[in-house]
Amino acid sequence: MKLGVIGYGNAGGKIADRLLQFEEQTHRNLTRAVIAINSAKVDLERLEHIPRENRFLVGQTDERVKGHGVGGDPDLGAEITRQDQYEIDRALDRVPVYDIGGFLIIAGLGGGTGSGGAPELAEHIRETYEEPVYGLGILPAEEEGGRAALNAARSLQAFTQATDNLVLFDNHAWRGSEDSVVGGFDRTNTEIVKRVVTLLSAGEIDGSRISENAMDSGDIRRTMATGGVSTIAYAETALGTEERDAGLLGRFREQNSRATANGADAGTRVSGLIRQAVQSRLTCPAAVDSAERSLIVVSGPPEAFSRKGLEKGRQWLERETDSAEVLAGDDPRDGARTLSAVVLLSNVTDVPRVKQLQQQAIMAQRSIKERETTRADEIQALITDDGNELEPL
Ligand code: GDP
Numbered sequence: 382m383k384l385g386v387i388g389y390g391n392a393g394g395k396i397a398d399r400l401l402q403f404e405e406q407t408h409r410n411l412t413r414a415v416i417a418i419n420s421a422k423v424d425l426e427r428l429e430h431i432p433r434e435n436r437f438l439v440g441q442t443d444e445r446v447k448g449h450g451v452g453g454d455p456d457l458g459a460e461i462t463r464q465d466q467y468e469i470d471r472a473l474d475r476v477p478v479y480d481i482g483g484f485l486i487i488a489g490l491g492g493g494t495g496s497g498g499a500p501e502l503a504e505h506i507r508e509t510y511e512e513p514v515y516g517l518g519i520l521p522a523e524e525e526g527g528r529a530a531l532n533a534a535r536s537l538q539a540f541t542q543a544t545d546n547l548v549l550f551d552n553h554a555w556r557g558s559e560d561s562v563v564g565g566f567d568r569t570n571t572e573i574v575k576r577v578v579t580l581l582s583a584g585e586i587d588g589s590r591i592s593e594n595a596m597d598s599g600d601i602r603r604t605m606a607t608g609g610v611s612t613i614a615y616a617e618t619a620l621g622t623e624e625r626d627a628g629l630l631g632r633f634r635e636q637n638s639r640a641t642a643n644g645a646d647a648g649t650r651v652s653g654l655i656r657q658a659v660q661s662r663l664t665c666p667a668a669v670d671s672a673e674r675s676l677i678v679v680s681g682p683p684e685a686f687s688r689k690g691l692e693k694g695r696q697w698l699e700r701e702t703d704s705a706e707v708l709a710g711d712d713p714r715d716g717a718r719t720l721s722a723v724v725l726l727s728n729v730t731d732v733p734r735v736k737q738l739q740q741q742a743i744m745a746q747r748s749i750k751e752r753e754t755t756r757a758d759e760i761q762a763l764i765t766d767d768g769n770e771l772e773p774l
Contacts, residue, residue, distance in 0.1 A: 382482040383412070383480060383481045383598075384411055384412050384481055384483055384485045385412070385413055385416070385476035385478065385483075385485070386412050386415045386485045386487065387485070387487070388415070388416070388418070388487045388488075389487065389488040389494065389495040389502060390418075390420075390424075390458070390492055390493070390494035390498060390499070391421065391492065391494070391495070392495060392519050393418075393487040393488040393489060393495045394417035394419055394424060394425065394436075395428070395570060396519070396570050396573055397415050398415075398417070398428045398429060398430045398431050399430075399571065400487075400577065401415045401430045401431060402429070402430045403574045403575065405430075409578055410582065411582040413476065413480050413481050414476045414477065415430075415435060416431070416437065416472050416475055417431050417435065417437070418436075418437045418438075418439055418498070419437075419438065419439070419450075419494055420439050420448070420450050420493075420494045421450035421494070422438055424450070425437075434475070437468050437469075438468070439494075439498070440465055441465075441468075442465075443464070443465075446461060450493070450494065451494050451497070453528065453529075453532070454497070455496035455497030455532045455535065455536055456497060457493060457497065458492075458494045458496055458497025458498040459497035461498070462497065462501035462505075463501055466505075473509070478510055482602060483513040483545075483602070484506050484514045485577075485581075486499050486503055486514065486516050486517070486544070488516070488519070488536075489518075489519040489521070490519060490532065490536040490540065491520070491552075493532070496532045500536060500539035500542075501543075503544050504543045513545040513605065513606070514545055515545055515546050515547070515548065517547075517550065517577060518533075518536070518548070518549055518550070519551075519573075520533050520551045520552060520738060521533050521552055521738075522552040522553040523553050524556075525552075526745075527741060527742070527744060527745025527748065528745060528749075530741035530742045530745055531741075531742040531749075533738055534738050534741075537610075537735065541608075541609065546605040546607060546609070546611055546727065546728075547610045547611065548610070548612070548725075549610050549611070549664060549665035549735075551665040551734050553734065554662060554665065554666050573664070575615065576613045576615045576664060576723055577613070579615070579680050579712070579721055580676075580678055580723045580725055581601060582712070583598070584596045584599075584601065584712070585598065592683050592686060592713040593688065593711075595713065596676075596708075596711060600676060600708045601676060601725075603674075604674045604675065604706075605725070605727060607673045607674055607727045608728060609673070609727075609728035610665075610728070610729060610732065611672075611726060611729060612664050612665045612666075612667045612732075613723060613724065613726070614663050614722075614724040615658050615721065615722070615723050616657040616661055616721065616722050617721035617722075618719065618720050618721075619718060619719050620682065620718055647686070647690060648687040648693065649690065650687070650690065651685075651691055651694060651720075651722070652690040652691075652694040652697065654679070654720060654722040655690075655691075655697065655698065655722045656694065657722070658722040658723065658724050659701065659726075663726070665732060666733065666734055667729035667732045667733075668729065669702055669726060669729075670701060670731075671729045672702045672726035672728060673704065673706070673727055673728035673729075673730075674704065674708075675698055675706070675707045675708075676725045677691070677695060677698060677707070677708070677710070677724050678711070678724075679709075679720070680712040680714055680717070680720070680722075681712075681720035681721060682714060682717050682720070683713040685720045686711050691709050691711065694709065695707050695708075702726070
């Protein structure tokens with residue numbers, strides 16, 4: 382599917398930047414334009430791959446912002462997005478809308494600019510264009526504290542409603558024990574874009590051979606058309622030269638309708654990889670059987686594909702999700718050294734992490750309100766002497 386990608390806020394911009402780099406490195410053909418929008422000038426300047434003319438600063442004329450960010454305030458992030466329509470429309474003008482199948486808005490939901498701005502932007506795009514609007518929302522780790530949880534839980538409500546599908550990535554589930562939250566972002570961002578690019582670029586003709594079970598971008602669109610939130614599963618395996626040659630031979634024999642040991646191996650590998658993906662860490666942990674629709678893409682050199690393996694994997698997922706709506710297809714990548722399986726579990730409704738986040742958010746909201754009401758009394762108690770003998774000037 383061809384996309385107009387917009388990274389909103391700091392995390393959104395960084396991930397969009399990494400996505401563009403990954404797309405180029407893997408010779409994919411996914412994006413038609415990659416844009417970054419932020420209220421903090423320094424963050425925009427730090428991006429490495431998004432061209433300068435595709436970076437836009439919002440809220441520049443607002444006294445509270447002036448190019449320095451919104452200080453983690455999502456209400457301010459939303460407000461400047463509504464007010465700065467001129468800059469937002471200038472950014473959207475960079476997207477050749479006639480040539481895309483959808484928009485993808487990426488944002489970290491625990492901060493201010495992306496958290497508040499991304500849902501507003503999604504709403505604006507939906508009112509202006511016909512194309513579907515997808516979101517990629519990053520949930521904060523628990524250690525980031527109550528404020529981040531509150532911002533994310535509120536943004537999640539608005540962002541889900543404003544998009545056709547919101548793919549979640551949970552920083553909490555992906556924080557490495559040895560990494561600090563910040564130190565791990567580079568690695569984490571690579572994991573995010575690998576999944577998103579492998580999934581959404583399937584079906585785009587970019588010089589690779591067409592396979593008999595090629596995924597069609599219409600299938601991706603259909604699977605994403607559920608509304609709600611989604612999660613992505615992924616697994617990959619490296620292919621040695623020998624394996625690739627063996628795969629080639631196996632495929633040749635399979636085509637000649639002679640079942641061979643190598644053909645069977647390719648089938649087992651493909652179906653096993655699909656299973657492994659679904660049983661590995663999802664972008665956001667969720668109960669697989671709560672998905673409404675799902676889609677499997679097996680990506681790699683056509684020699685390593687197996688129609689039987691793909692079908693076996695598809696049937697297995699159908700049973701796991703207890704749903705008849707499981708689509709599966711190949712994404713041929715000539716010369717690729719890895720075989721990967723990516724699975725989109727669309728509209729999952731059993732997502733414990735979201736419930737935890739909401740609990741943390743409610744606690745934070747209560748303590749923020751309590752502190753607000755007692756703050757004035759505390760100031761008064763501090764500046765008043767114990768016997769109340771002093772007169773203010
Ligand atoms: P904003 O600029 O006001 O939108 O806020 P940020 O994007 O800086 O931060 C919002 C949230 O995004 C944080 O609470 C983190 O959870 C997350 N975050 C920030 N940077 C990254 C990143 O590079 N990768 C990932 N996965 N998450 C990030």
